Amino acid sequence: MSDRGRPRSFDRTAALRQAMELFWAKGYEGTSIADLTAAMGIGSPSLYAAFGSKEALFLEATEYYTQAEGTEIWAALDKAPTACKAVENFLRQTARAYSQSDRPQGCLIALGALHEDSSSGAICDDLRRRRAENRTALLRRLERAVAEGELPAGFDSGTAATFYATVQHGMSIQARDGASRAALLATVAGAMAAWQGLAGTT
Template identity: 60%
Template sequence: MPDKGRPRSFDRADALMRAMQVFWEKGFEGASLTALTAAMGINAPSLYAAFGCKEALYLEAMELYAQTVGTEIWQPMETAPTAREAFSRFLVATAKAYSQPDTPHGCLIALGGLHQSAIPKAVCDALSRHRTENVDKLRQRLEAAIAEGDLPDSLDPEAVATFYATVQHGMSILARDGGSYQALKNVADGAMAAWGMLTREDSVRRP
């Protein structure tokens, strides 16, 4: 804990944002203490006093990513009139978020801990939880569409949600490998071209 009688000489929120950028670019295992403190503009004792340890810093950075970049990706789904439009908006927003010129490409959560043996269990568990929650959000949107009569009762929402979450994961890897927005958008368009086959949307009897 920092000394209560000595105010911090840095902006904690700004330092966390800078740490998030390092973790986003390098992953947990690739982000050295030297790289983190240099980006945050603080020394190691200040980092430990403010955040506890590298693991705790990563967990905070991951939550910040979910609240900022994650919101940019998921929010467009909320006002979509149909499930098809919701998923299309989700993938297009993903393409945009993963290819911004001023941030690391790809997804911090998808790419943050590919080598799980090299990272703490708490970090692995948090990454896994976020990925599971993403599938759950997609599944819940599909279940709502079934209840509304937008999609047929025969649809397997878990399978379709997992498919589109996997597409998003692949877009993250493509972006990290240098894929442009247009390349990511092409993947999104291809995935949406499979929508009718995956959902049997045309079998719904509409008034």
């Protein structure tokens, strides 16, 4: 008799979270199917039946990560009263999120796969797109500040967005290498010291 239509004997969301944390800690290429089935508590047939493939599982796991982890980082951009405070809060929330002790350090989107991979590039393409979307979120907040007259008309929003996105990526690597929250916050302080130069203020 076919198993089609039978309810799965595991919690799919819980299994997906386990996969996400494993990919987060070890990256796409560093994570094997055996690693995944052990962490998720399922056999490989169940993994393939539920998620299709390792590649599809990673893509779903990164979407889950985007929805479940670090949401306070991006919320900080809209909640702050000024662009300067928005960027500072964005980086400070990054420092907190990347240095939590109960989960892998750093960022899955930044560290999940940095080279062309065995998925014919689909994994790298997806992460590259997500990183670009993150930069765009910064860019839009800065452009809004220019439009509202908070920042001067000549403010280079694109350069500033790239700079602060790059700082965030560097913090991810620092965190993965064991940097403390205090060390990450020191990086934030240094990055914000550059704000006056970027904004043309004294």
